Amino acid sequence: MEVRMDSMAVLLLLLLLAVSSVSAADDAFVGVNLGTDLSDMPSPTEVVALLKAQNIRHIRLYDADRAMLLALANTGIQVTVSVPNDQLLGIGQSNATAANWITRNVIAHVPATNITAIAVGSEVLTALPNAAPVLVSALKFIHSALVASNLDRQIKVSTPHSSSIILDSFPPSQAFFNRSWDKVMVPVLNFLQSTDSYFMLNVYPYYDYMQSNGVIPLDYALFRPLPPNKEAVDANTLLHYTNVFDAIVDAAYFAMSYLNITNLPIVVTESGWPSKGDPAEPDATLDNANTYNSNLIKHVLNNTGTPKHPGIAVSTYIYELYNEDLRPGSVSEKNWGLFDANGLPVYTLHLTGAGTVLANDTTNQTFCVAKEGADKKMLQAALDWACGPGKVDCSPMLQGKPCYEPDNVVTHATYAFNAYFQKMAKSPGTCDFKGVATITTTDPSRNMFIHTVLSS
Numbered sequence: 001m002e003v004r005m006d007s008m009a010v011l012l013l014l015l016l017l018a019v020s021s022v023s024a025a026d027d028a029f030v031g032v033n034l035g036t037d038l039s040d041m042p043s044p045t046e047v048v049a050l051l052k053a054q055n056i057r058h059i060r061l062y063d064a065d066r067a068m069l070l071a072l073a074n075t076g077i078q079v080t081v082s083v084p085n086d087q088l089l090g091i092g093q094s095n096a097t098a099a100n101w102i103t104r105n106v107i108a109h110v111p112a113t114n115i116t117a118i119a120v121g122s123e124v125l126t127a128l129p130n131a132a133p134v135l136v137s138a139l140k141f142i143h144s145a146l147v148a149s150n151l152d153r154q155i156k157v158s159t160p161h162s163s164s165i166i167l168d169s170f171p172p173s174q175a176f177f178n179r180s181w182d183k184v185m186v187p188v189l190n191f192l193q194s195t196d197s198y199f200m201l202n203v204y205p206y207y208d209y210m211q212s213n214g215v216i217p218l219d220y221a222l223f224r225p226l227p228p229n230k231e232a233v234d235a236n237t238l239l240h241y242t243n244v245f246d247a248i249v250d251a252a253y254f255a256m257s258y259l260n261i262t263n264l265p266i267v268v269t270e271s272g273w274p275s276k277g278d279p280a281e282p283d284a285t286l287d288n289a290n291t292y293n294s295n296l297i298k299h300v301l302n303n304t305g306t307p308k309h310p311g312i313a314v315s316t317y318i319y320e321l322y323n324e325d326l327r328p329g330s331v332s333e334k335n336w337g338l339f340d341a342n343g344l345p346v347y348t349l350h351l352t353g354a355g356t357v358l359a360n361d362t363t364n365q366t367f368c369v370a371k372e373g374a375d376k377k378m379l380q381a382a383l384d385w386a387c388g389p390g391k392v393d394c395s396p397m398l399q400g401k402p403c404y405e406p407d408n409v410v411t412h413a414t415y416a417f418n419a420y421f422q423k424m425a426k427s428p429g430t431c432d433f434k435g436v437a438t439i440t441t442t443d444p445s446r447n448m449f450i451h452t453v454l455s456s
Contacts, residue, residue: 028300028313031058031078032338033270034068037324040341044071050321050343051077060119060269060317064105073112080117080269080317081105083142085128088121091141092134098141099148107149115155118142119200119269123162125181135159136187143195158192160200160269163208166251171234172241172308175251176258189261201252202270203316205244205292209283220244222273222288223295239307245271245296250308265312271296272319274332275346284332286347286429293318293338294350344439348426368421368431370413371438379413382433386416392423413437 034047042050048071051059057077061068064081072079083091083101091098106115120142121128124135139157146152165185169175177185192199209221219226223243232241241247249266256264273292277284296316305312323337323346339345348366370379387394396403397412417437424430431439 028303028315029058029078030056030297030300030315031060031080031317032056033060033062033317033320035062035320035322035324035327035337036065037326038322038341039325042322042341042343044068046343047321048072048075048077050339051075053343058315058317059321062122064101066105066108069105069109069113069115072114073109076114078114078116080119081115082119083121083138085121085124085131088124088128088131088138089134091120092131092138095141095144098138099145102142102145102149106146106151106155110151110155117156117158118146120157120159122160123202124159125165125178125184126162132181132184135184136191139188139191143191152195156197157195158197158200158267159188160202162202163204163248163252166248166255169251170232170247171236172239172247172250172254173234173236175255177255182259186259189256189259189264193261193264198265198267199252199256200269201249201266202319203245203248203268204271205248206273206284208244208248210281216244218283218288222291223299224291234307237308241307243295243299245299246306249314250306253306253308266314268314268316270319271316272336274335275323275337276335277332278330281330281332284335289336290347290349297349348439366426367440368414368418368437369440370410370417371436374410374436376409378434378436379409382436383409383413383416386413386420386433390416390420392416392419394419 032051044065044067047068050056052075058080059072059077060080060082062082063084069079069081087101091101106118109115120138121131121135125132139159143152143157146155146157163169165178165181166175167178189199191197205216205221209216209218217226217230218224220230220232220242221244223245226242228240232247233239234241239250241250245268249268252266256262273289274281274284275286275289296318300314300316303311303313306314318338320336320338322339322341323335325334325341327333335346337346338349345366386392394412394416395401397415398404399407403412403415413436417431417433421431421439431437
């Protein structure tokens with residue numbers, strides 16, 4: 001009997017080690033990626049002002065732009081800088097080039113700018129496979145330059161991977177990395193482990209959903225609640241998965257474990273959902289983007305972890321801060337942002353109770369107004385709709401009533417648009433009116449009659 005109990009204890013210990021070998025770290029955080037392919041790119045000062053207003057404390061740059069790093073100085077915001085793919089070959093072939101890069105882009109800015117990580121390349125194995133042979137040396141050369149400057153403990157070095165390098169990703173327990181990359185992946189993982197770094201992974205349930213030909217339910221991709229009989233179950237571990245995000249992260253954990261790496265944390269360097277797409281992308285909508293990112297933020301900040309590693313932080317950077325209208329490709333490629341170039345939210349996230357980061361739904365400081373320069377006939381048509389089918393009470397704008405003056409279509413439309421927007425609880429898509437309305441954070445009642453409606 002004692003032998004049997006000892007055996008059971010050993011089995012239980014092994015199971016616990018297998019499921020929870022990644023140690024608990026600090027609480028998870030949510031950051032944002034900063035793309036710059038905008039026709040009207042905000043200045044670094046404006047970017048930092050938006051980060052502060054939204055209480056965003058972590059940002060990933062796709063380069064090491066000097067002006068941006070200077071603007072981030074003395075803010076405390078934690079910054080991940082990047083070695084762009086077009087610089088990877090040079091750095092991977094020359095220790096001196098790597099040292100110069102660190103001198104110019106890191107040493108010149110710390111400690112005033114809180115640089116905490118360097119992303120060496122981006123999805124190199126899948127996006128730039130000809131540079132794969134120098135990826136490990138690039139990581140080592142960059143790290144050696146940090147060691148020489150005594151910065152290696154405060155600045156981690158890693159490289160973001162596409163989740164497409166994981167094959168047979170469901171069930172997660174059967175997932176493995178594409179074996180053709182073993183000569184690169186094994187030394188990369190050993191480097192990350194030996195330097196106490198973490199595995200950077202880009203996770204896009206949107207693409208998994210789109211490419212599944214209907215196999216993956218939309219609710220499962222969007223973190224929407226599922227009845228127990230709809231949850232995906234890994235038959236090997238009996239772990240239940242309620243969303244695609246967790247399944248992909250756990251697939252990466254299992255894939256690493258098959259290469260004998262069991263204690264490497266994962267940071268998701270990109271994840272998001274597009275708010276607009278081509279006709280072939282019907283699920284790239286404002287509502288779905290809002291649902292995914294709102295649920296993602298709550299999931300991460302609750303320190304839920306994953307079924308394989310419950311309670312273990314999976315910090316995540318949302319892709320992305322701004323819509324990038326200059327990006328090539330489909331409509332969706334230009335519409336992953338949380339904000340437009342003016343700093344106005346593309347949609348208002350539903351984050352009550354999830355902390356303060358990006359919690360712009362709790363400020364009650366967004367309003368719907370007539371767009372500057374909008375066609376007057378289109379404004380009048382939208383005004384007529386709001387006061388008719390939209391069921392806005394427009395009686396205060398009748399002649400002799402408090403909101404009649406100033407008597408022009410722009411002012412009256414703003415009254416009606418915002419009344420409808422507030423009535424609809426600022427829901428996504430309720431401040432458009434065929435393109436003649438826009439969301440603003442400036443209270444128009446400061447200059448108009450509509451304070452009671454705008455602030456209700």
